[in-house]
Amino acid sequence: MDQRPPTSPGPDAPGDSAEKVTRRVAKNGLAQVVRLGATIISKLLIVVAIARWQGVEQVGDFTIVMTFTMTLGFLNNLGMTVLLVREIAKERHRVHEYTENALTIGVVSGILSVFVMGLVASGLGYSRELVIGVYLSAIAMVLDNLGNLYVAAFSGYERMEMGALAIVIQELAFLVVGAIVLILQLPFLWLFVIYILSRFISLVASIQIYWKLWGKPPRLGFEWPVLKLLGRKTLPFALTTALAPVFARFDVLMLASMRGNVEVGYYEVASTLFYRLNVLARFYNLAILPLIANQYPIIGDKVVGYVKQALKYQLMIGAPLTAIGLVLGGPLIVAVYGLEFQPAVFAFQIMAMAIFLRLVDNTLAVTLTAINMESQRSVATAVLAIFNIVINLYAIPRYGYVGAAVTSVITEIGFFVYVYLVVRTRLPNPFSLEMLIRPAAASLIMTLPLLVVNSWSVWVLLPLGVVIYALLVMPLRVVTPDELGFMMRAFKADRFLPPALRRRFFPRPQPPSE
Numbered sequence: 001m002d003q004r005p006p007t008s009p010g011p012d013a014p015g016d017s018a019e020k021v022t023r024r025v026a027k028n029g030l031a032q033v034v035r036l037g038a039t040i041i042s043k044l045l046i047v048v049a050i051a052r053w054q055g056v057e058q059v060g061d062f063t064i065v066m067t068f069t070m071t072l073g074f075l076n077n078l079g080m081t082v083l084l085v086r087e088i089a090k091e092r093h094r095v096h097e098y099t100e101n102a103l104t105i106g107v108v109s110g111i112l113s114v115f116v117m118g119l120v121a122s123g124l125g126y127s128r129e130l131v132i133g134v135y136l137s138a139i140a141m142v143l144d145n146l147g148n149l150y151v152a153a154f155s156g157y158e159r160m161e162m163g164a165l166a167i168v169i170q171e172l173a174f175l176v177v178g179a180i181v182l183i184l185q186l187p188f189l190w191l192f193v194i195y196i197l198s199r200f201i202s203l204v205a206s207i208q209i210y211w212k213l214w215g216k217p218p219r220l221g222f223e224w225p226v227l228k229l230l231g232r233k234t235l236p237f238a239l240t241t242a243l244a245p246v247f248a249r250f251d252v253l254m255l256a257s258m259r260g261n262v263e264v265g266y267y268e269v270a271s272t273l274f275y276r277l278n279v280l281a282r283f284y285n286l287a288i289l290p291l292i293a294n295q296y297p298i299i300g301d302k303v304v305g306y307v308k309q310a311l312k313y314q315l316m317i318g319a320p321l322t323a324i325g326l327v328l329g330g331p332l333i334v335a336v337y338g339l340e341f342q343p344a345v346f347a348f349q350i351m352a353m354a355i356f357l358r359l360v361d362n363t364l365a366v367t368l369t370a371i372n373m374e375s376q377r378s379v380a381t382a383v384l385a386i387f388n389i390v391i392n393l394y395a396i397p398r399y400g401y402v403g404a405a406v407t408s409v410i411t412e413i414g415f416f417v418y419v420y421l422v423v424r425t426r427l428p429n430p431f432s433l434e435m436l437i438r439p440a441a442a443s444l445i446m447t448l449p450l451l452v453v454n455s456w457s458v459w460v461l462l463p464l465g466v467v468i469y470a471l472l473v474m475p476l477r478v479v480t481p482d483e484l485g486f487m488m489r490a491f492k493a494d495r496f497l498p499p500a501l502r503r504r505f506f507p508r509p510q511p512p513s514e
Helices: 018-053 054-073 081-089 092-123 130-155 160-183 190-213 224-232 237-256 262-278 278-337 339-352 354-369 376-423 434-452 458-473 482-491 499-505
Strands: none
Touching: 054 092, 054 130, 054 237, 054 262, 081 130, 081 224, 081 237, 092 130, 092 190, 092 224, 092 482, 130 190, 130 278, 160 190, 190 237, 190 434, 224 237, 237 262, 237 339, 237 376, 262 278, 262 339, 278 339, 278 354, 278 434, 278 458, 339 376, 354 376, 434 458
C-alpha cells in the first residue's frame, strides 16, 4: 500500500507536488532536529555532569526542582505555544495579531506562576536551597515561554529554522556555562542562575529574528477580542499542559516523598533516555503539525497519509532503540553515568521496552491537536494521569523506582490504546500492527551479533548495531525501493548517483499519456 502523503495543494502553496511538500516537511524536520537535539543534548549532558561530579543525591535535588517547576509549568505556559502553531498555520495573515496578544497573556501568567511555584514549594516543606532553586527555575521558565511564543510563530509559518537558531544559542550557553559551574564546584544554585541567563539570551535572539523576518518590532498586544479568543481556545491546551507532567513525571515527586532523593537519582538515570528519546518523534511530528492543520479543512481524512508516514518513521527508529536498550542497557548506563548507577540498569531496561510505543503515542497525540481534537487529547491525558498516580501509590512504597518504571510502561500502553481509538473516529486505520513487523524483525536480527560479542566496549557495539540495522533496512523492506527513490528525488539526492544506477533503481515516474 502506498503510504505517501496526499498531494492536494494547500492554500499557501497552490499546486505543490508530493515531492515539494516532502522537501518542505524535511526542511522543517531538520530544523526540529537541530532545535530539539540541542535541547536534549544539553539537558542530558548536564545530568551526566552532575552525576559524575556531584553524585546521585545532587542528581536527585536537580531533578526534584526541574520536575516540580515543570509540573506547575502550565500556570506559565497555558498551552499557548502549541495553540499558536495550529492557529497561525490555519490563518497566517494573523501571525502578528496572535503572537502579540499571546505575549501579553504569557507575561501576566508568567509573573503569577513565579510566586505560586515558590509558595507551593515552601508549603510542601522543601529545604531552603530547593525553594530558592524553584524560584530561579520558575523565572527561567517565564523567559523560556516568551521565547517559545516567538518560536511558535515561526513554526506556524513553517519557518522552523528561525526558531531552531534561537534554541541552539540558548542551549549552548546553558551547557557551556553550566559545565564550568560544575567543574569549578560552585554552589548548586548557580546552575539555575545560568538557566535564567541562557533563556534570556534566547528570548533576545528570538525578538531579533522576528524583527528581521517580518520587518516589524514585536510588542505586547491588548486587543480584547483576540485575548478572549486565545484564552477560550487555549483551555484544552492548558489542561493537556497541566496534566502531561502528572502523566509522565509526577512519579518523581512521589518517589522523593516516599523513598528519598537517592532513589530519585536512580530513577532519573533510568528514565532520562526514555523521556528524552521522545524528541526523536517530535523532530518529524512538530514539522507536520502545521501541515496537517493547514490541510485538514481542505482534504479531510486524507491527511491520514501524513499520519501513516510519520508512524512508519517512528517505528523505523523506535524499534531498534528498544532492542538496543534491552541488550546494551547495562553497559550503557555504567559507561555514561559510572558504576555508582548500576542499580538503575534494571529499571532502564524495563522502560526501554516501551520506547517505540512512546514515539508512536507522540504522533497520535500531535494528530489530535492538528485535527482540532485537543479536548479529546486532554481527556486521554487526564484519565491516564489519574491512573498513573493510583498505580504508583501501590507500586512506589513497595518497589521504589523499579515500581515507578513498570507503572510508566503500563501507562504508556494505556495512552496508546485510548488515543488510537479516538484518532480512528476521524481518520481511517491510522495504525496497524503490520507496520511494526518489518522494523521489529530487523531489530531482532540486529541484536543477535551484539549478544555474541557483548564483551566488546559499548561504544563499539552501538555503532555496530546501527550499521547492521541499516544493512537490513532494504532487504527486509523496512523501506521499499520506491519509497527510497521518492525520498531521494524529493531531496534531489538522486542527481549525485551515476546515470545508469539512477535509471535502474530510482527512475522518475513518467507522466500519464494523453
